[in-house]
Amino acid sequence: xxxxxxxxxxxxxxxxxxxxxxxxxxxxxxxxxxxxxxxxxxxxxxxxxxxxxxxxxxxxxxxxxxxxxxxxxxxxxxxxxxxxxxxxxxxxxxxxxxxxxxxxxxxxxxxxxxxxxxxxxxxxxxxxxxxxxxxxxxxxxxxxxxxxxxxxxxxxxxxxxxxxxxxxx
Numbered sequence: 498x499x500x501x502x503x504x505x506x507x508x509x510x511x512x513x514x515x516x517x518x519x520x521x522x523x524x525x526x527x528x529x530x531x532x533x534x535x536x537x538x539x540x541x542x543x544x545x546x547x548x549x550x551x552x553x554x555x556x557x558x559x560x561x562x563x564x565x566x567x568x569x570x571x572x573x574x575x576x577x578x579x580x581x582x583x584x585x586x587x588x589x590x591x592x593x594x595x596x597x598x599x600x601x602x603x604x605x606x607x608x609x610x611x612x613x614x615x616x617x618x619x620x621x622x623x624x625x626x627x628x629x630x631x632x633x634x635x636x637x638x639x640x641x642x643x644x645x646x647x648x649x650x651x652x653x654x655x656x657x658x659x660x661x662x663x664x665x666x
Contacts, residue, residue: 502544511536517544517553521567529553529561539597543614547605557612601628601640 500519507514513536518528529551534540543554551563600614602625629640636646655665 500544500546502542507533509533515542515553515555517551517561519546519551519565519569521565522570523567525567527551527563527565527567529563532560541614543606543611545605545611554608554611559608596630596632598632599628599630600626603627 500517503516503518505514505516512533514531515534516528516531518526520526529544530553532553532555534542534555541554541556543557545552545554546565546569548569549565551561551565552559553561604625606614626640627642628638628644630636630638630646638644638646655663657663
């Protein structure tokens with residue numbers, strides 16, 4: 498069981514696509530529809546999962562609702578961690594984005610709550626918060642759980658020379 502948010506190129510150069518996926522206990526994906534978003538414009542993306550539906554909202558509006566198939570245990574292996582990056586070996590997801598902030602809740606937000614996230618008009622949204630990163634010059638977790646992140650830069654490219662030497666950048 499687990500989940501991921503993917504951001505990837507669209508056939509239209511002024512758009513990119515986003516998808517929210519939740520995996521069942523057999524490792525099978527349950528994904529939202531691919532949602533088009535404009536390039537170079539701030540968009541608020543919210544993915545929710547209530548064990549029945551995988552939903553994705555963009556700027557507070559429901560854009561996709563997909564029924565969840567299978568079982569979800571909620572158990573995440575202790576070696577799993579939040580990864581915000583791409584893999585060095587894969588050029589399949591070349592779209593990029595900038596995070597303004599990132600929040601995790603211990604419950605599935607309701608539609609009316611999603612519109613209140615960035616308005617800061619409802620303090621009740623802080624009660625279920627289990628992770629909150631503002632990305633304001635650091636990688637601190639501002640929730641009560643203090644799961645600070647770290648920055649890791651992997652090798653992005655490598656090639657072998659005819660004499661066997663390995664070059665990487």
